[in-house]
Amino acid sequence: MCGRYSLTTPLDALRSLFDFESLLNLPPRYNIAPTQEAAVVRTSDVGGRELAMLRWGLIPSWSKEASMGAKLINARSETVAEKPSFREAFRSRRCLIPADGFYEWRMEEGRKQPFRIGMKGGIPFAFAGLWEQWTAKAASTGIAEGESVETFTILTTPANDKLRPIHARMPVILAPETFDPWLDAANDPHSLLSLLGPYPVAPMAFYRVGTAVNNVRNDDPSCIAPLTAIAG
Template identity: 40%
Template sequence: MCGRYATTRSEADLSLLFDATSVAEAPGPSWNVAPTDPVPLVRMSQRHDGRVLDTARWGLVPPWADDPRAGARMINARAETVATSRAFASSFQRRRCLVPADGWFEWVRDGRSKRAFYLTPRDSSVLAFAGIWTMWREQLLTCSVLTTAALGELAEVHDRMPLILPRERWPQWLAGGGDAPALLEPMSPAELAAIEVRPVRPDVGNVRNNGPHLLTAPEPVTAAEVTLF
């Protein structure tokens, strides 16, 4: 996973889709989420006795970090090591979350240039990335998205992908504890087949660009224009 995704559903829609109570102002739709951006997540809350829709900064900041900028390097946690990593293990056991998304972006090198692709459900349903969260110094909620080895057609675009959880796995994931291998199972072949790989405009590579136009098919460009990306 290259560190960009889209999440555009409203606060009301996400609350309904995830059966969660909103407890923070939603960051608003983004077609080009980048590291350290504010993002919506769903987690369990003892205070609210159930699921809450919250807002966190993307990039988990470990408790021992002196500077929250350390989170920029920790936007992803590998499924293979998340249960034993010093930075992630505690959150994996006790502070798991769902990160709502419409789809994510990957880039494929083609000679000197790169081609951008958007991976998204064919039926436009919401994706739930497996995530973990923590509170840095009791003032900053941060999160990471788990990644796993890409399978099937998706592996032709990138060797990693987000760990995506179908709805029936949400309760177990959010509950905390549990058996790590079962929690970290990859998508089934049928679930993988439901993901479309779509070429999109190269200007998604610039974090300053945002809007639904980024999800449209790329226009013909010259080789010189593409290598600028």
């Protein structure tokens, strides 16, 4: 499961990696949590890539309630092609979720210890994601009747050897050379399943952080401050 992540990388560096067009102001985020808005890269209506702000927690187009999104922050890569909640989005609404770290918790001495996980050197990367547009047929959870909301989910896969001692699963991380095939809606989605395995161990690193990240109201540099040396 991936339930928190960070994106503190400057916009120019993200634009260089993801090759998108955007006029958005993107302040650093240290503790992105479900149901919040976050940056997503997807194919625009006129071609090319765009950066958009979507709500984290996918609401299927057929859902009667917006609250369903809070339960669908992750999609298991093993079942994404068949599960009704995700299969339509997997077919044609795939996206990239920029990040530069994510958090997982492990029990240590009777309490949950948070870890920040990412790439060596703190470089940004992309989660594999799906997005959906949902229109309220009636007023629902602060959304007016007829209002449309765009939402996303993050795909997960079994953890690699480095991360397995912390958590059994990890988000799917896509290498830059796979961005184009992942985003191309014309591709057969089943041909993309091979991209959804664990990310290689060698480029990744993690370290313990303090408990500030436990509270979704905390969204400042204290969330990413190391308690221990980074483990390569």
